[in-house]
Amino acid sequence: MKIENLKKAQVGYVNTPLEKMSALSEALGKGNLYIKRDDMTGLALGGNKARKLDYIVQFALDNGYTALMTFGGVQTNHGRLTVAAAVRFGLKPILVLKGAKPDYMSGNLLLDRLMGADIYFVDTTAADKLPEEQQAAAKKKFLDECTEKIVAQYEAKGEKVLNIPIGGQTVIGSAGYIQAIPEIMRQMKEQNIQAKHLVVGYGSTGTFAGLWAGAKYYHAPFEVIGIPIEPDYRPVNETVDFINELSRTFELGFTCKEEDLHLEMGGEGSDFYGGVGYNEPDHTTQSYIEMLAKTEAIFADPCYTGKVLHGFVDLLERGVIPAGDGAILMHTGGAPGLWTKEHLDSMQETYWSDETTDHVCVMKL
Numbered sequence: 001m002k003i004e005n006l007k008k009a010q011v012g013y014v015n016t017p018l019e020k021m022s023a024l025s026e027a028l029g030k031g032n033l034y035i036k037r038d039d040m041t042g043l044a045l046g047g048n049k050a051r052k053l054d055y056i057v058q059f060a061l062d063n064g065y066t067a068l069m070t071f072g073g074v075q076t077n078h079g080r081l082t083v084a085a086a087v088r089f090g091l092k093p094i095l096v097l098k099g100a101k102p103d104y105m106s107g108n109l110l111l112d113r114l115m116g117a118d119i120y121f122v123d124t125t126a127a128d129k130l131p132e133e134q135q136a137a138a139k140k141k142f143l144d145e146c147t148e149k150i151v152a153q154y155e156a157k158g159e160k161v162l163n164i165p166i167g168g169q170t171v172i173g174s175a176g177y178i179q180a181i182p183e184i185m186r187q188m189k190e191q192n193i194q195a196k197h198l199v200v201g202y203g204s205t206g207t208f209a210g211l212w213a214g215a216k217y218y219h220a221p222f223e224v225i226g227i228p229i230e231p232d233y234r235p236v237n238e239t240v241d242f243i244n245e246l247s248r249t250f251e252l253g254f255t256c257k258e259e260d261l262h263l264e265m266g267g268e269g270s271d272f273y274g275g276v277g278y279n280e281p282d283h284t285t286q287s288y289i290e291m292l293a294k295t296e297a298i299f300a301d302p303c304y305t306g307k308v309l310h311g312f313v314d315l316l317e318r319g320v321i322p323a324g325d326g327a328i329l330m331h332t333g334g335a336p337g338l339w340t341k342e343h344l345d346s347m348q349e350t351y352w353s354d355e356t357t358d359h360v361c362v363m364k365l
């Protein structure tokens, strides 16, 4: 199936802005820096999963599914966008979240509830008491059992449930990012932008893989650099296999090898870009979120884009991205994560205090 012939639903908006970050470019002094605003895909406050869902929803509609079910961490952005896409296309939204139910609803959870999602928390904290080597298998087994039960429950009510993996990590979903490449190339041409590097987050990896495959297939003038967003990131060989599957499925005509992929995680003489853990607050990532907010009034998020920005800036400062080459930061969204309880708590220390500061004053009558 040729990629160009693949049909898609319109769950949000593509043709997101490609903008120059003038103030950040000036502050860093490493040449022209740009940002691709996939935080502005429009679906339920935006984000990268909209491009994947364009193709996933079309698949669901073509195959008679009546419900979209997906998985993720408690604050999954992908979950939020999947719920939104389901609502807009009249499908039932079902979220299966890995973790304990938080006492306090915040961030994406609030949005999920407002959109009417059915939410199941699969809480495997009890497995932490097992011997280390048995934990992963026990958690997976329980998740599989829960999934089966949940699906059976909806099927008994006559629903046909599409099971969408974590992050929308599917071949069909990645078509959205293959097709983002001609869009970026057209925008570069229209705006006379030169850039030899495009930097993007590496999570469940469908975004990176799609962009990589698209850049290869459409002969993009830039390389795609992936920044893992957690220390425990997905093995590169799995991503290579996935990219080759994209190439076979969509007749892209190339084979990818491990040494072809460019990931940068920091850690040698600089901080690890992925911070301390998946969606765990850290002050380094917060300082990069602040940097972008202060220079460009654009909000990165604490789980993904703040970390990718950290990598982007560090690679420029260390010359891994040579000064003057031109570089594009892919903003994949996620800002609702700023309002999650744990991140708000962590940021109080830095940005808020009981005392008067130079920037936060109280004037009482």
Ligand SMILES: *Cc1c(COP(=O)(O)O)cnc(C)c1O
Binding pocket: 047, 048, 049, 077, 078, 167, 201, 202, 203, 204, 205, 206, 207, 208, 301, 304, 305, 332, 333, 334, 335
């Ligand atoms: C999911 C997500 C990513 C990572 O994309 P993958 O395709 O899972 O690698 C990056 N940023 C945000 C805001 C996300 O929600």
